[in-house]
Amino acid sequence: MSHPIFNRALKIIGSLAVVAALAAPAANAQSSKRNVVKKPHSAKVTGAKKAVSTRKSVRFVAGSRKGKNKSVIRASAPPRPSYGQIAGLHTAQDALDLKSSVALVIDQDTREVLFSKNDHAVLPIASLTKLMTGIIVSSAKLPMDEMITITQDDVDTEKGSTSRLRVGTVLSRGELMHLSLMSSENRAAHALGRTYPGGLAAFVTQMNARAKLLGMNDTRYVEPTGLSSRNQSSAQDLATLVNAAHADPMLRELSTSPGYQVAVGNRTLQYNNTNRLVKNPDWDIGLQKTGYISEAGQCLVMQTKIAGRKLIMVFLDSAGKLSRLGDAERVRRWVESNPTAEPKVNVSTSVKQING
Template identity: 35%
Template sequence: MRKILAVLLLFCLLLPAGLAVAMETPDVTARAAVLLDQETGRILFSKNAHERLPMASTTKIMTAILAIESGRLDEMVTVSEYASLVEGSGVDLDAGEQKTLEELLYGLMLRSGNDAATAIAEHLAGSVEKFARQMTRRAGELGAAQTRFENPHGLEAENHYTTAYDLGIIAVYAMSLPEFREVVATSEKRISWTGRPYDRILYNQNKLLDMYEYADGIKTGWTTPAGRCFVGSSNKDGWGLVSVVLNAPQMWEDTIELMEFGYSYYHWEPLVEEGRHLKTAQVERGTADRVTLVAGNDLGLPLKENEADVLRYEFNVAEPLRAPVSAGDEVGTMEVYFGTQRIAEVPLVAASDVGRRGLFGALRNFFGRLF
């Protein structure tokens, strides 16, 4: 046995660096999990990522998205009796109590208030059922095609489900909203308590904010059918990751392991700078025959070692362009492929103006070419 162990140890030490890292793939307890890059949505790790599962209170991420997108956070909401009596975790809202939509948003995300979720749904859509349909529709628009909501809070319902991947892309979008990022990064929030001489103090239930130095969100969840669920986010040196673990007995440990895997196994590679000359395009009937196309924004990707060498770039421009063309016009895209998978794109914009050629210019160009 000692000889066998010695041989195995020697074998591990002699493994190429790439293989040694590959053996450290996270062994998470979650039934389903995914790790995504926040900027590009690239999948860095997955486990049963497309399996339909209940998601408990991580449902509230979509509720928060619709509340923020409504643009009505300053509106006053009157809590209905139905909302005040919803079971499960809550903010202890009283029937008839008035709260701003923003206060309810904090109660929703920090305290996981089912009463706050219901009050938000009724205020924005008139009923829980109508709001749930809006949630499902918005999820589909974000690319979460295997997600369906029946309520705004995540209590058990037969046709209330998502996948780790769907929930991940919903969370990636949520973290692009400044108001959402501010709420989920808040450790403690004081909101009013009507009829009492003191305020409610809401403490964030997301322990990852204290457990992991790069954590900056997002949401916990638990029901008996769903198990322990958590959507987490982190930012290290400006590089953001989102993780999802569903039915995860050790959800905090799983999340930290996923985050560390992402930051250790991948590196952020800047590929294109905004304004960089990428190609020229033909212009029809213009004062110039061609126009320079530049990158409309910066582009970077999380890549493993040596992956940058195998990336493939394709230009999608409908040439010839028809004059006039104005500087800054978006006229196409440069798509980035890893093998056959398209993983990113950058818009192509015109670097200068190209006017439309008049009759005299057209004749001059014709005879110039003729002779």
């Protein structure tokens, strides 16, 4: 007969053996992992793989066994140069170190030129086009409460840009005008031209006729949004356009509106002004419009009052979205500190029209 103490000892030894047996696979796994980490990579790691392995979004790290999620490295294409860059206008230096390759500042009352830089160059003008669109719609005295439906014809096939106004959206002509001038809504601007008496072709004809009537001899329009690079003008002509648009109270109000809401079905869409300077208390802006397509660069025109003078500013082909606003700030500070100075820039590049 076995002794009780001996039996308990056997049970203890058996339990320890079971624990050891269970722990052995885990210990071997940990040892295996340590060996994998310390083991040198057998494959060469390229510089490109080293670079992408530090990004959180990249799952594949060179040497890892999880090769299923390898990242494909694509070199981004360089940005498309603007027409002004192609023409070498960015090489022009000016006294204010502006980032726009074209600039013009004039006294609205006396037409005195305070500052100019490549102001006769003819370039794409992007959504600055919408000022003329607004002039034509307003002068036609069309009912602003007439409801207009956004159709497939209003969808951008030129640049493939998106819009919050879906096909089938119904808004009044006045609402479309507001969104076009304040937020540069392309479908809104196109719908305004499409529903003009006689259609889009008649509208564009009126745009060019009005430009000619105003003496804008460097200007040409082919559509009402500015998405086409064939809509072109010069800073001199655009100053004339700003002056004409500023004479219209509706265009002044809509273009300088800080924000606007429209009801679309069961949704309410909030739109904001594309020019943040309209909310800046340091600025007194009577009319403004921004614009951008790659061929035109960043553009801005404004009517404003500085140091007691009503001024028209034109900035074309700026390097960045904020740099055009920075140029406006530079001009404002310069006018405030030098109200009678008139620096001008004479550039060697002689450009009348650039077709890219």
